[in-house]
Amino acid sequence: MNNKVGHLLFVGLVSFAIIGLLIRIITDPTWIIRFILISAVMIGIFYFIMTKFVLKSSPTFNKEQMAFKKAAKLSKRKYKKSPKQPTYNKKNAIRKRTASSTHLTVIEGKKGKKKNRALH
Template sequence: MNRRTILVSIIVMFAVIGFVSLLVSQPQYLLKQFLFLVVFVGLIYALYQFMMKGKLNKKEQQAFLKAARKSKKRMQKKHHSHHSTSSQKRKPLRKRSHAHLTVIEGKKGKKKNRASS
């Protein structure tokens, strides 16, 4: 064992001895100190959350809110268009071809000269 682990072991041993002796001799003082520590840490945490609330992830929060608004508008349009078309007669949907084909002009009209080939 090196010196550092021995030193840490001695400090932990003294802490345990002090805690047990305080628990036996003055339990109400120990409870009071523990409650004070919990309240103090809670106040520090609440203050930290309050101060950092607006600073952390502000851009991400704004992007999320913007996306939520767009999604809400899209859903409202979808919902609104669904109700308006159901009351009217529906027109038959024409299938659209997504293939963009072009005609390449070739030598279709000319006949092959079979004697030369």
């Protein structure tokens, strides 16, 4: 019963908010543009303050940032691939591919012979 009351209150609150927003847009259409611009400026100022002053002064932020930059540099070196692409022409198409660098060998065994189950 309590869940239904909470759900009805939430739906009613959202409905009133939507109705109020629509009335506000109908009566003053430039309000929405001003609201969006002011909100964007406030978010930009908050982001600037957080990144320049608050997070830089934090000692853990500097350590984590330096560790991340170092790991990224090492990762780039490790996974950097050289641009060695074989060129395709008719002569290369006829030739067979070279053997792979995985040094695998085939061990000959009793592949074709079936076990005699009566003896074993």
